[in-house]
Amino acid sequence: MKVFDGHTDIMADVVTRRKMGEENVIKTHHLHKLKSGGVTGANFVLWLDPETSVWEEVEMGMKLIHDELTAASGICHLVKDKEDFGFGINKEGIDVVLGMEGLAAMGSNIERLEWLYGQGVRCASLTWNEANSLATGISGDETRGFTSEGIQAVKMMENLGILLDVSHLNETSFWDVTQTATKPFMASHSNAYALCEHPRNLKDEQLKAIKETGGLVGVNAVAAFLHPSKPDIHHYIQQIDYMVELLGIDHVALGFDFCDFLHLDEQNPPEEVHVTTSLETSVHVQNVIEMLDRKGYRHEDLVKLTKDNFKRLYDHLLK
Numbered sequence: 565m566k567v568f569d570g571h572t573d574i575m576a577d578v579v580t581r582r583k584m585g586e587e588n589v590i591k592t593h594h595l596h597k598l599k600s601g602g603v604t605g606a607n608f609v610l611w612l613d614p615e616t617s618v619w620e621e622v623e624m625g626m627k628l629i630h631d632e633l634t635a636a637s638g639i640c641h642l643v644k645d646k647e648d649f650g651f652g653i654n655k656e657g658i659d660v661v662l663g664m665e666g667l668a669a670m671g672s673n674i675e676r677l678e679w680l681y682g683q684g685v686r687c688a689s690l691t692w693n694e695a696n697s698l699a700t701g702i703s704g705d706e707t708r709g710f711t712s713e714g715i716q717a718v719k720m721m722e723n724l725g726i727l728l729d730v731s732h733l734n735e736t737s738f739w740d741v742t743q744t745a746t747k748p749f750m751a752s753h754s755n756a757y758a759l760c761e762h763p764r765n766l767k768d769e770q771l772k773a774i775k776e777t778g779g780l781v782g783v784n785a786v787a788a789f790l791h792p793s794k795p796d797i798h799h800y801i802q803q804i805d806y807m808v809e810l811l812g813i814d815h816v817a818l819g820f821d822f823c824d825f826l827h828l829d830e831q832n833p834p835e836e837v838h839v840t841t842s843l844e845t846s847v848h849v850q851n852v853i854e855m856l857d858r859k860g861y862r863h864e865d866l867v868k869l870t871k872d873n874f875k876r877l878y879d880h881l882l883k
């Protein structure tokens with residue numbers, strides 16, 4: 565079954581490797597894994613270190629990403645309008661929805677959102693984990709939420725047609741969003757706090773508030789968000805079951821956030837990488853589908869979970 569992944573940092577790898585002079589990064593390092601896992605589309609986000617990044621890095625990152633997409637044309641299809649979505653699902657290739665993971669580098673110059681939209685950005689979160697000029701992430705002051713510029717940014721994103729991502733916001737910011745947003749939004753890669761008490765995960769009331777907007781939650785495969793000591797694919801399935809029970813099948817999707825390719829320093833590999841057993845990379849995505857199928861999930865529900873819920877959202881928001 566073909567799958568749209570709600571969150572991948574592959575563009576971070578593209579930018580890092582292209583800066584070192586490599587070309588065809590997706591074809592060389594990622595395509596075989598995506599294909600073997602049946603991943604035919606994703607929100608491909610650009611993450612930059614919020615503590616150090618400046619706007620020129622965003623401009624450079626976008627240039628390198630577009631160089632990559634041009635070299636990979638025929639494989640990667642940039643989704644800009646609603647009719648673009650589903651090319652990878654219906655034909656050979658990968659749907660690339662371009663996104664920003666955090667907008668710290670923008671400062672409070674929210675008109676830069678228009679430039680990002682012109683670059684093809686169609687989803688974005690306002691913070692990674694930090695407090696910035698727009699909003700507050702999970703590592704910021706828990707009583708600080710959105711700034712007035714952040715509220716304006718949400719309105720501008722809705723007008724432009726950029727899907728808002730609330731993963732990484734702290735709770736105060738989260739509830740500020742619910743006061744501001746008038747369109748559906750997503751938590752592209754977050755789990756249920758009720759099953760795993762991690763600050764990146766969402767309380768039941770937050771999950772239900774996302775459903776109320778018509779939005780969705782992408783279930784995350786990152787080990788720490790599934791289990792504190794021995795995460796495996798069964799914890800991922802439990803998260804899906806829990807959210808489908810709480811929200812209904814229309815509001816749950818997959819947002820794997822695979823990190824297998826982010827340890828670029830091959831000379832100094834991390835001593836211990838905390839991974840989710842049997843769900844380490846895109847290659848294992850079909851294991852999830854098979855397990856859900858065996859549990860009795862109906863085919864039409866699996867289609868919603870794996871791609872149609874995202875299609876519904878982008879059909880609603882894109883021009």
Ligand SMILES: [Zn+2]
Nearest residue numbers: 665731732753
């Ligand atoms: Zn993230």
